[in-house]
Amino acid sequence: MDTPLLEFSNISKAYGQVHANQNINFQIHKGQIHALIGENGAGKSTLMKILFGLEHADSGEIRLRGERLDAKSPIEAKKKGLGMVQQHFQLAPALTALDHVILEQPHSFLGSFFEKLNRDEWRQKLENLSEQFAMPLPWDQTVDQLSVGLQQRLEILKLLAFDADILILDEPTAVLTPQEVDAFLERLRSLRDSGKTIILITHKLREVIAVADWVTVLRQGKVAGTFAYEGQSPHSLASLMVGKAFSPQEFERKHSSNEILVRVQNLSCTSHGVRKLDRVNFEIRSGQILGVAGVHGNGQTELIKALIMPKESGLHFEGSIKYGEDDLLHLANKDIRKLEVGLIPEDRLQQAVIPALSAKENYLLGRHDFFKGRWIRRHRRDKELEESMEEFDVRPRNADLPFASFSGGNQQKIVVAREVNREPNLLVVAEPTRGVDIGAIEAIHASLIATRDAGVGVLLVSSELEELLRLSDRIIVMSKGQIKATLLREEFDVERIGCLMGGEA
Amino acid sequence: MKRALLGFVVGMTVCLSLTWFAGENPFHVLSVLFKSAFGSWDDLALTLFYTTSLIFTGLSVSIAFHAGLFNIGAEGQLNIATVVTTGVGLFFTFWFPPTHVAVALIYSVASVLAGLLAGGFWGFLPGYFKVKRDAHEVILTMMLNFVAAGLAASFVTNNQNPNSQNPESSPVSPLMSWQPWDPLHKLAPDTPFNISFLFAVAAALILGVLLYKSRWGFEIRSTGLNEEAAQMNSIPAPKVKILAMCLAGLFAGGVALNEIFGAHMKYRLGFSPEYGFIGIAVALLARNHPWAILLSAFLFGALQKGAGDLDLETNAITRDFAKVMQAILILSVSSFSLWKGKKK
Numbered sequence: 001m002d003t004p005l006l007e008f009s010n011i012s013k014a015y016g017q018v019h020a021n022q023n024i025n026f027q028i029h030k031g032q033i034h035a036l037i038g039e040n041g042a043g044k045s046t047l048m049k050i051l052f053g054l055e056h057a058d059s060g061e062i063r064l065r066g067e068r069l070d071a072k073s074p075i076e077a078k079k080k081g082l083g084m085v086q087q088h089f090q091l092a093p094a095l096t097a098l099d100h101v102i103l104e105q106p107h108s109f110l111g112s113f114f115e116k117l118n119r120d121e122w123r124q125k126l127e128n129l130s131e132q133f134a135m136p137l138p139w140d141q142t143v144d145q146l147s148v149g150l151q152q153r154l155e156i157l158k159l160l161a162f163d164a165d166i167l168i169l170d171e172p173t174a175v176l177t178p179q180e181v182d183a184f185l186e187r188l189r190s191l192r193d194s195g196k197t198i199i200l201i202t203h204k205l206r207e208v209i210a211v212a213d214w215v216t217v218l219r220q221g222k223v224a225g226t227f228a229y230e231g232q233s234p235h236s237l238a239s240l241m242v243g244k245a246f247s248p249q250e251f252e253r254k255h256s257s258n259e260i261l262v263r264v265q266n267l268s269c270t271s272h273g274v275r276k277l278d279r280v281n282f283e284i285r286s287g288q289i290l291g292v293a294g295v296h297g298n299g300q301t302e303l304i305k306a307l308i309m310p311k312e313s314g315l316h317f318e319g320s321i322k323y324g325e326d327d328l329l330h331l332a333n334k335d336i337r338k339l340e341v342g343l344i345p346e347d348r349l350q351q352a353v354i355p356a357l358s359a360k361e362n363y364l365l366g367r368h369d370f371f372k373g374r375w376i377r378r379h380r381r382d383k384e385l386e387e388s389m390e391e392f393d394v395r396p397r398n399a400d401l402p403f404a405s406f407s408g409g410n411q412q413k414i415v416v417a418r419e420v421n422r423e424p425n426l427l428v429v430a431e432p433t434r435g436v437d438i439g440a441i442e443a444i445h446a447s448l449i450a451t452r453d454a455g456v457g458v459l460l461v462s463s464e465l466e467e468l469l470r471l472s473d474r475i476i477v478m479s480k481g482q483i484k485a486t487l488l489r490e491e492f493d494v495e496r497i498g499c500l501m502g503g504e505a
Numbered sequence: 506m507k508r509a510l511l512g513f514v515v516g517m518t519v520c521l522s523l524t525w526f527a528g529e530n531p532f533h534v535l536s537v538l539f540k541s542a543f544g545s546w547d548d549l550a551l552t553l554f555y556t557t558s559l560i561f562t563g564l565s566v567s568i569a570f571h572a573g574l575f576n577i578g579a580e581g582q583l584n585i586a587t588v589v590t591t592g593v594g595l596f597f598t599f600w601f602p603p604t605h606v607a608v609a610l611i612y613s614v615a616s617v618l619a620g621l622l623a624g625g626f627w628g629f630l631p632g633y634f635k636v637k638r639d640a641h642e643v644i645l646t647m648m649l650n651f652v653a654a655g656l657a658a659s660f661v662t663n664n665q666n667p668n669s670q671n672p673e674s675s676p677v678s679p680l681m682s683w684q685p686w687d688p689l690h691k692l693a694p695d696t697p698f699n700i701s702f703l704f705a706v707a708a709a710l711i712l713g714v715l716l717y718k719s720r721w722g723f724e725i726r727s728t729g730l731n732e733e734a735a736q737m738n739s740i741p742a743p744k745v746k747i748l749a750m751c752l753a754g755l756f757a758g759g760v761a762l763n764e765i766f767g768a769h770m771k772y773r774l775g776f777s778p779e780y781g782f783i784g785i786a787v788a789l790l791a792r793n794h795p796w797a798i799l800l801s802a803f804l805f806g807a808l809q810k811g812a813g814d815l816d817l818e819t820n821a822i823t824r825d826f827a828k829v830m831q832a833i834l835i836l837s838v839s840s841f842s843l844w845k846g847k848k849k
Contacts, residue, residue, distance in 0.1 A: 312736045337739040345737055352738075354731040364723060366738030371720045 003066040005030040005197055006051075006166065010060035013046055019221045020046040024060070026216050026226040028166075033188060033198045035208045035229070038218035039241055039409070039437030044201050047218070048168055052084050053077040083164030085155040087171045093144035097137055097154050098123055101161050129160055133194070135187060148175045148297070149184075160196075167191070168199045173207060177295050178465060178498035185210050203241075203438075205234040217241055241438060251449045251470070257287040261426055261457035262307075262328075266319035269302045269481075276302040278481040279319070284426065289448065289458040291472030293465060293497050299481035300430070300461045301346070307428050307459070308343050309333040323426065337366050342424035344415055346431040346461070348408075352415045355404035360385060362403045363418050388417035392443055409440030416444050420451050427451060430461040445471060465494060477501055512841025513804075516834040523829070527821040534819065541814035542807035550693030553702055554763065556806030558583075558777070560705035561759035562784025563802050564712055565628075567793040568756060569642075571716065572749030573729035574635065578646025579757040580781025581653030582627040586758030588653075588660045590620030590765050591772040594677035595664060602678060609680035613766045616681075620761040627653065628754020632747040642750070650781070661774045672774040683766045690767075699767030705759060706799060712756075713795035725749055757781060778809060786831050790838055805831065 004027035011024040021043045028034045038044050049055040051062060053071030062069045064080060071077035074084070091100060102117055123139055130136050135153050143151060152172060159167055173181045188198055188211050202208065208215060208229065216226040217240045224240045262284040269277040277299045284290050294300055305313040306321060310329045321328040328336055337343070343366065345351035353362045363385045364370050370381045382399070389397050392413040394406070403411060412432065419427060429448065433441045448471060452458050462468050468475055469492050477484045477500040484500040487493075521531035542552050562579040569576035593616040603609035631645035664674040684690045687700045716722035727735040728745045736742045760780055769776070787805050791797035812827030 309737055312742075332741065333736060334739045334741055343737060350731070351734050354727050354734055356730050357726070361723065361727075365727065365734065365740075368739060374719050374721055376718065376720055376723065 004028060005065060006069075007063040007066075008047070008051075008060070009063070011047065011050060011057045011062065012059045013043075013050060013055065013057050021050070021057070022221045024218075024221075024223055026223055028197065028199065029214065030197055031192060031195055032213040033192050033200055033211050034214045034216065035200045035202060035212035036216050036218065037202055037205070037208060037237065037241060038224075039203065039439070042218040042241070042437075043221040044218055045170070048084065048170065048199070048201060051077070052082060052168065078162065078164070081163065081165045082168065083159030083162070083166065084168040085152070085159070085170060085172060087174065089151050089155055091143045091151055091154070094142055096140050096142050097146065098126065098139040100143065100154060101126060101158050104158055104162060126157065126161060129157060133157075133160065133187070133191065148295075149177075149180045152176075152184075165195070166197045166199065168201070170201045171203070172200070173202070173204065174463070175296060177501050178494065179502055181207070205237055208237065209234055238438060251445075257455050258285040260284075261286045261323070262459075263322040264306075264319070265322070267303075267306055267321065268318045269299075269306065269315050271302070271315055276315075276481050277306070277317075280481070280483055282476055282483060282486065284457040284459050285473075286425070286457045287452060287455045288473040289452050289460050289471050291468035291475040292459065292461040292478060293468050293475050293501055294461075294463075294478035295501055296463050298478045298501075300478060302481075303478075304345070304428060304430055304461060308336060308341070308345075338368055340423065340425045342366075342419035342422055342427040342456075344419050344427070344429040344432050346434065348411060348415060348435070349404075353403050353411065355402070357403060359399045359401060359403050359406065359414055363388075363399075363414065365418070367418065367422055369422065384421060385414075385417075388414070388421060392417050392447070407437075408435040409437040412436045413440055413443060416447055420447055423454075424451075424456055427456050427458045429458060431463065432460070433462075433464065433467060465497060469494070509838050509842045512838035513834065515841065516837030519837065520830045520833050523833075524819075524822060524826075529819050529821050534815065534822065537815055537818045538808075538811035541811040541818075547693055547696050548810065550696040550698035552803070552806045552810040554696060554698045554768070554806075555778075555809045556803045557699075557702045557705045557763045557767075558760045558780045559783055559787050559802035559805050559809075560709055560798060561756055561763070562780045563787030563791065563798040564709055564759075564795060565753045565755075565757035565781075566784045566788040567791065567795065567798060568712065568716075568725070568749055569628075569753040570788060570793045571722075571729045572725045572746050573732065574632070574642050574746060574750060574753075576628070576631075576646055576750065576753045576757075577643055577785065578627065578631060578649050578781070579753070579784045580777065580779060581646065581650035582624045582754040582757035583760040583777060583781055584650075584653040584657045585627045586620040586624030586754075587761040587764055587772055587776070588620075588657045589623035590616045590758075590761040591674055591677065592660065592664075593619045594681060594765065594770075595675060598675075598678040598681070603680045606680060606685075609678060612678075613681040613683065616677075617762055617766065620765075621755050621758040624758025624761070625751045625755040628750040628752070628757070629747065632750025635750070636743040636746055657772070658774060661772060664772075666771060674772040676771040677765070679770065681766060682770055687767070697763075697768030699763065701759070701763035701767040704762060708756065708759065709795045709799050716795060757784070783809070783831065786835050789835055792842075804834075808834075 006028040008024050008026055011021050013021040024047060036044050046055060050057045053073045053076055069080060071080065098119060102122055126139055135157060137150060137153055137157060146154065152175065156167065173184060176184060185207060192198055200207065200212065212229045215229050215237065217224040217237065219241060260283045264280060264282050267277055267280040280303065292300055302315060305315060306317050307328060310317055311332050317329050323339065326339065349355050353365065360381065363381055364376065370377050385399050389399065394410045394413050416432065432444050432448065436444065448458060460468065460471060473489055475487045475492065475497065477497055479501060521535055524534045525531045541548060543549050562583060565579040565582065566576050594613065597603065597612040603612055627649060630649060631642045634640040634645055635642045661672050661674050666673050666675045683700060689698060689700045689702055716725065724740045724745050727740055728742045732742045764776060783805055787798055787801045790801040808827055808830055812824055815822045815826060816824045
């Protein structure tokens with residue numbers, strides 16, 4: 001058998017007590033799409049960082065075309081033909097697409113002062129490249145005018161322009177609509193057919209099924225399996241990832257009550273001349289989950305801010321949000337939260353918690369019931385937190401640890417527990433399972449359903465369509481700040497929602 | 506803690522080797538420093554007098570730090586507080602001269618409260634403009650230092666002590682002095698050391714408890730560590746920040762207790778050897794923990810006291826060397842305590 005393109009042998013890497021990678025062994029063959037899957041914290045990112053020279057392995061080696069690759073920095077890795085698209089794009093909004101590519105070309109520091117930017121030459125070259133890979137791009141537009149999909153295309157073309165032949169893509173489809181995902185996967189196939197090797201880091205099994213030639217599953221820092229994809233069922237992959245038999249549970253649908261809890265009327269918001277919310281009308285009913293579908297950045301963020309922190313957000317809202325007697329738009333966050341409104345915000349580490357504080361202290365956030373005047377009701381808090389950690393199986397079960405030392409899934413479990421156990425009337429949830437492993441997803445979903453069954457009105461914003469379809473009683477689809485449709489459960493249809501998300505009627 | 510001590514030793518070694526380069530015998534320098542700071546009962550008392558002021562300014566800087574703000578204005582806040590304390594004291598002295606000690610005590614307490622409030626106000630200003638107008642607190646507090654210095658100079662010009670050649674205000678009525686009943690003063694009657702030391706220690710202990718155990722401390726720390734999360738979770742971050750700055754000013758104002766009624770009874774222009782700025786060092790070294798500030802304030806108090814005598818006892822070393830030592834000690838202690846071992 002010929003030498004593999006890339007070979008990982010005995011790669012280990014530990015951060016303090018945590019073994020991020022342990023004796024990783026597997027091979028990647030030329031001209032394949034190699035899916036690297038695993039739960040969050042399984043060690044995918046660490047491994048790719050080592051490959052790309054951002055981190056250094058404690059032991060073991062990586063061989064590229066049979067030669068030892070010991071990239072000290074990304075620059076070195078790029079020279080050897082590796083290219084990586086990070087999950088969060090590394091683009092400067094004010095530069096044009098063309099300039100981004102020119103920026104990447106190697107140059108000496110002194111030379112950079114005198115070098116002429118050969119824009120015309122580059123444009124010609126890039127347009128040829130675009131054509132060759134069927135990925136057209138408006139090269140002279142600045143990045144802030146490009147859609148997220150086009151930004152991603154730019155990141156990939158940037159790699160191709162400098163002849164990368166191993167492309168590492170970290171969760172590339174997280175930002176795309178379902179239609180865009182299909183087109184994107186199609187493009188990956190054609191890239192492969194032109195001889196490129198692609199390492200696809202993902203936790204979405206659908207993508208693996210669609211394109212992968214070879215799959216490597218990581219679990220708890222070790223390789224749980226590496227095999228040609230053919231003949232595998234998605235469930236067997238999921239089981240490998242989690243380490244136990246996995247079958248998603250169907251939730252029973254109870255309709256205990258469905259009174260109108262919140263009535264949003266003509267809610268509009270304009271920020272920097274852009275209409276972020278455009279006369280939005282909907283109701284949240286108690287005992288139901290209202291799903292909000294839409295590509296990220298179509299008004300969901302503003303919608304949540306209107307519900308949770310209209311005053312503090314710095315945005316100007318029109319319309320009204322009736323919640324019982326009150327109009328939430330006229331209240332401060334503190335008072336809204338006192339009306340038993342729970343919140344699981346989209347950006348966990350930025351908005352839900354304070355990573356430097358302990359789990360115990362984080363459990364106090366937004367919980368006015370844990371305060372008595374100026375003092376903290378320590379015992380009540382400790383008792384509830386202990387029970388929550390037990391119930392959600394949070395590990396390690398030590399509430400005094402800094403929040404940042406828990407893994408993503410365990411962090412989110414604590415946040416969910418905090419918001420659910422406050423016994424809210426209204427629960428606003430955004431991206432509850434982003435960056436969370438499969439086991440935790442199940443626990444979080446079950447908890448949201450239980451909350452709904454207890455009669456709580458839930459607003460669920462998610463960019464994971466599967467999640468919405470699974471949990472919601474109704475779905476509203478947002479595009480460009482408008483509600484394009486409201487669908488009842490019987491009317492749920494992936495195709496249709498996808499079209500609506502893309503802005504088509 | 507072990508690392509911090511190691512850092513201190515290394516820092517001291519570096520400092521002393523510097524004196525060697527300057528042509529002094531480092532061991533001589535060390536012994537002068539040590540004797541000056543702790544050599545006699547009176548020396549120690551003077552060290553503790555400096556320590557008292559540094560505890561107050563250290564707390565001032567640290568509480569702002571906890572709320573995510575950098576208070577460079579402790580110097581201005583303590584100046585304003587001291588001026589107002591003196592001013593109010595003088596007002597009583599001239600218009601309602603105290604005849605009885607009890608009345609005088611009430612006057613002095615009222616003056617001190619006025620001074621603390623004024624310090625608090627001097628902290629409120631940058632806090633308010635930071636929150637409402639997004640003006641940077643570092644610039645504001647620094648500028649307000651100059652305003653405070655100007656006001657203090659003008660105060661002294663208008664209330665110059667006729668019996669003195671130094672730029673200082675007239676003294677307040679001696680009846681208002683705390684010295685007659687001050688137990689700490691009796692311990693070292695020849696020094697300005699006074700009961701304010703106990704107040705400072707109490708303030709630090711109480712602040713430590715409040716900061717880590719009360720709702721209010723939780724809100725301040727949350728705001729400082731992650732403002733967005735605080736705001737989304739029922740903590741009114743803007744209010745918390747303004748409050749923290751007010752308190753910062755108030756604590757800095759504590760210096761007025763130590764300076765006026767505890768010791769000198771008058772506002773002396775330039776009385777502060779930059780307590781406010783050394784306070785930043787004190788807070789840094791203590792990593793903003795109020796209890797640790799007690800220790801680090803003592804250390805810097807000793808340095809401050811020792812450096813004064815170095816000036817007299819050696820040829821090559823001047824008073825400014827204290828600042829060099831402060832800088833080196835902060836760098837070494839903080840780098841040692843932040844060091845996470847060898848990077849692989």
